[in-house]
Amino acid sequence: MSNTSSLPIAITLGDPAGIGPEIIAKAFRDAPTLTRGCFVAGDLGSMRRATQLLAAPGRPAWPVVEIADAADAFDAPPNAIPVLQVMAPPGVMAVGEVSAEAGRVAADAVLWAARAALRGEIAALVTAPLHKEALAAAGVPYPGHTELLQAEAAAHVGTSIAQMPVRMMLANDELRTVLVSIHVSLRQAIEAVTFDNVLQTLRITDASLRAVLGRRPRIGVAGLNPHAGEGGLFGREEIDTIVPAIEAARAEGLDVHGPYAPDTVFMRARAQAGRPSEFDVVVAMYHDQGLIPVKYLGVDKGVNVTLGLPLVRTSPDHGTAFDIAGTGRADAASLTEALRMARRLATRGL
Numbered sequence: 001m002s003n004t005s006s007l008p009i010a011i012t013l014g015d016p017a018g019i020g021p022e023i024i025a026k027a028f029r030d031a032p033t034l035t036r037g038c039f040v041a042g043d044l045g046s047m048r049r050a051t052q053l054l055a056a057p058g059r060p061a062w063p064v065v066e067i068a069d070a071a072d073a074f075d076a077p078p079n080a081i082p083v084l085q086v087m088a089p090p091g092v093m094a095v096g097e098v099s100a101e102a103g104r105v106a107a108d109a110v111l112w113a114a115r116a117a118l119r120g121e122i123a124a125l126v127t128a129p130l131h132k133e134a135l136a137a138a139g140v141p142y143p144g145h146t147e148l149l150q151a152e153a154a155a156h157v158g159t160s161i162a163q164m165p166v167r168m169m170l171a172n173d174e175l176r177t178v179l180v181s182i183h184v185s186l187r188q189a190i191e192a193v194t195f196d197n198v199l200q201t202l203r204i205t206d207a208s209l210r211a212v213l214g215r216r217p218r219i220g221v222a223g224l225n226p227h228a229g230e231g232g233l234f235g236r237e238e239i240d241t242i243v244p245a246i247e248a249a250r251a252e253g254l255d256v257h258g259p260y261a262p263d264t265v266f267m268r269a270r271a272q273a274g275r276p277s278e279f280d281v282v283v284a285m286y287h288d289q290g291l292i293p294v295k296y297l298g299v300d301k302g303v304n305v306t307l308g309l310p311l312v313r314t315s316p317d318h319g320t321a322f323d324i325a326g327t328g329r330a331d332a333a334s335l336t337e338a339l340r341m342a343r344r345l346a347t348r349g350l
């Protein structure tokens with residue numbers, strides 16, 4: 001993607017019954033320089049409720065201003081949260097509960113922002129968390145942002161979803177991981193470990209991180225089975241599928257190594273002060289294999305980036321946290337990191 005850094009950035013509302021509106025309000029309040037030129041693609045009423053919740057007793061709430069167009073984000077008064085109302089105002093929703101109405105609001109915000117990004121009107125979208133059960137209750141036929149954005153991008157360029165392969169990357173300062181499969185059952189994830197899927201993951205990882213690092217990434221590949229199959233004793237997927245995909249990628253010039261035992265490859269890829277990492281990124285064979293190590297390092301630090309899209313999309317690495325929604329306790333650090341990453345990617349290209 002080209003340099004789009006002079007355009008505004010949309011932060012999508014997320015599920016209004018979750019912590020999305022609260023962490024967005026905190027990000028605007030606590031990081032005014034970083035959020036300059038950003039706006040909320042969402043719902044005024046939800047953002048006003050969030051700022052009232054966060055206001056100290058006896059003090060006015062942080063101001064929320066309605067804008068008429070994305071470009072107006074730059075003209076909003078400093079210290080105010082610009083909101084573009086991108087859907088019909090929702091009815092009352094219970095905080096911390098799954099509802100189809102909240103799912104519809106969350107989906108409408110993402111759809112609006114995806115289309116604006118694809119039309120080149122915004123530099124990036126940063127998505128506050130949505131609840132997947134609410135999304136399904138609203139009748140949205142995709143499990144999460146990643147698949148919804150993939151479908152929108154494919155429709156925009158007039159191709160099939162299969163011709164628009166995307167991958168989920170989670171990253172923090174110490175570790176990056178890219179997943180072969182995302183929101184499917186563990187049984188389906190094992191079936192998804194095919195030569196084509198592994199090779200495609202390696203190609204997307206290489207192309208995306210080359211744009212970020214300015215050089216070829218060193219990719220470590222996790223096995224599927226304990227101890228990467230231990231020479232076939234604990235499963236043959238490494239021998240029959242993963243090694244051939246790695247060899248094919250190496251023949252294309254990629255700097256790929258493995259498969260390694262999944263229980264130690266993340267430790268080897270972790271960059272720490274005084275201890276350089278062996279790999280820039282780990283390709284993980286399924287969702288939890290890759291996401292547990294990143295989230296375990298701190299849910300406040302990780303950023304979710306969708307690789308392979310013709311737009312920049314980042315997100316916090318946590319969900320809607322219904323258990324603390326409406327208490328004002330939610331930490332906005334991961335959202336702030338996602339914003340910082342979106343700005344970097346919009347400037348350097350992805």
Ligand SMILES: NC(=O)c1ccc[n+]([C@@H]2O[C@H](COP(=O)([O-])OP(=O)(O)OC[C@H]3O[C@@H](n4cnc5c(N)ncnc54)[C@H](O)[C@@H]3O)[C@@H](O)[C@H]2O)c1
Pocket residue numbers: 019023127128129130131132133145299304315316317318319320321322323324329330331332
């Ligand atoms: N980017 C996204 O849209 C995204 C990401 C992850 C999960 N989800 C969805 O969110 C919903 C709830 O998922 P979950 O309960 O498994 O995970 P979760 O991340 O919402 O919550 C897990 C735990 O972490 C805590 N937590 C999460 N974010 C926090 C924050 N910012 N500050 C303080 N504590 C925080 C919660 O209180 C909870 O105890 C699910 O539908 C899931 O699919 C969405």
Ligand SMILES: N[C@H](C(=O)O)[C@H](O)COP(=O)(O)O
Pocket residue numbers: 143144145146147291304315316317318319
């Ligand atoms: N798999 C992500 C996580 O656990 O953090 C999360 O479900 C978000 O997925 P989308 O970005 O596709 O909504």
